[in-house]
Amino acid sequence: GGGAFNDVTDVLRNYGAMPEEAYKGINYKEENHIHGEMDALLKALVNAVIKNPNHKLSVVWPLAIAGVLDAYLGEIPKKFNVGGVEYTPRTYADDYLGLNADDYVMVTSFSHHPFYKPFILEVQDNWAWGNVYNLPLNEMIRTIDHAIDKGYTIAWAADVSEKGFQWSKGFAVVPDEEIKEMAGLEQAKWEEMSKKDKMKMLYKFDKPVKEKVITQEVRQKAFDNYETTDDHGMLIVGTAKDQNGNEYYIIKNSWGTHQVYDGYFYASKAFVAYKTTSLLMNKESIPKNLRKKMNIK
Incomplete structure (x- = not known):
């Protein structure tokens, strides 16, 4: 349950x-x-x-x-x-x-419902038929960034079943499985490798990897195909960058502290854009122009 x-x-x-x-x-x-x-x-x-x-x-x-x-x-x-x-x-x-419970709203981004309108999210855990406000993907990400910049914490529901979700290692990313070459490896050698060997190297995670470009269409397809599942609720508490300047959100999990970052991990912007099912946010943390578009009082 x-x-x-x-x-x-x-x-x-x-x-x-x-x-x-x-x-x-x-x-x-x-x-x-x-x-x-x-x-x-x-x-x-x-x-x-x-x-x-x-x-x-x-x-x-x-x-x-x-x-x-x-x-x-x-x-x-x-x-x-x-x-x-x-x-x-x-x-x-x-x-x-x-x-005040009425100070909080849920937000998401899916194209099978009109943007800027509330709808009942079709996932099993939403058995109470709660409404979520629908934003275009780029505006959902902007809303997250705005809230974090203003000092708010965000409740984050997401799919944690992906191979790129590496809880024990302290990060969650979306490797681009269609890349034409691997950094540090000759292109000819990469092209000769089997798909199995490519995936093994790609998910080795011994260094930052090139990530999949997440669009509204890519996100929607994963949801429609049941590849994105509503698995777990966590908290987005901050932002960070890796050694290459790639942006991440700092996530607080509830699975204990016996882990590399004492119960926290880093989720890439691509992962959050791809695998977020819903967010719970204080109304005041949402940009005013978007609150107006969504008719949030």
């Missing part, structure tokens, strides 16, 4: 928030979240309700779902204390955090 960024803002809007100290969400003597068993039980319960063997749903099946969640995650506290002050989830979100 999974979800989309709008699930976070929906929960914030409808229920509020609380710190992890008040509700860790782990009630089964583990340090980290392990949801396989819980997911299997919930799926079995939901399938039984869908099957409806009594030909009439009872009034207590939601309590069965809640019971499983309470058993594994713990009962949700109605009140909790932070810094000597008592809060509810609602007052903590509104008064302590000061977060």
Whole structure:
């Protein structure tokens, strides 16, 4: 199972928030979240309700779902204390955090819907049918750059199944598999190599590689062909350049810190342009002229 960024803002809007100290969400003597068993039980319960063997749903099946969640995650506290002050989830979100869910919007770039208009993104994790605002690719990238320059963090949903996504090595790139020559290798020798050997050398990643040029059409084709999948949510927190001047975004991941950059990695602009499925952004981080075009108030 999974979800989309709008699930976070929906929960914030409808229920509020609380710190992890008040509700860790782990009630089964583990340090980290392990949801396989819980997911299997919930799926079995939901399938039984869908099957409806009594030909009439009872009034207590939601309590069965809640019971499983309470058993594994713990009962949700109605009140909790932070810094000597008592809060509810609602007052903590509104008064302590000061977060307004309506300050945030989702943004993407796909050509099968009109630009500058919201639409429901057709990915499995968007089961709540959240709207995303649609921008041309160059303007989506400009919006990311503008937000980072203004000091904002961006929530980033992307495909992480590509061979160029090298989490353990700390980067994500889109090698150009159609290149005519390889830097440091004679052109004649490159042309004589088999495709398998070319790919092996291209994905060796012992130095920066020439990347694929990502256009709106290239991006759209990957989505339409199910090559781009909505896999994972991360945070874009900054920018960087490699030794050749190639631009990257600094990404904060949630897969732990036992990695070359302590849980961060560098995603090239080409990778972000190619494999982004959606972004969650503060409205104020979007350029004013684009907010006006999208009718974002």
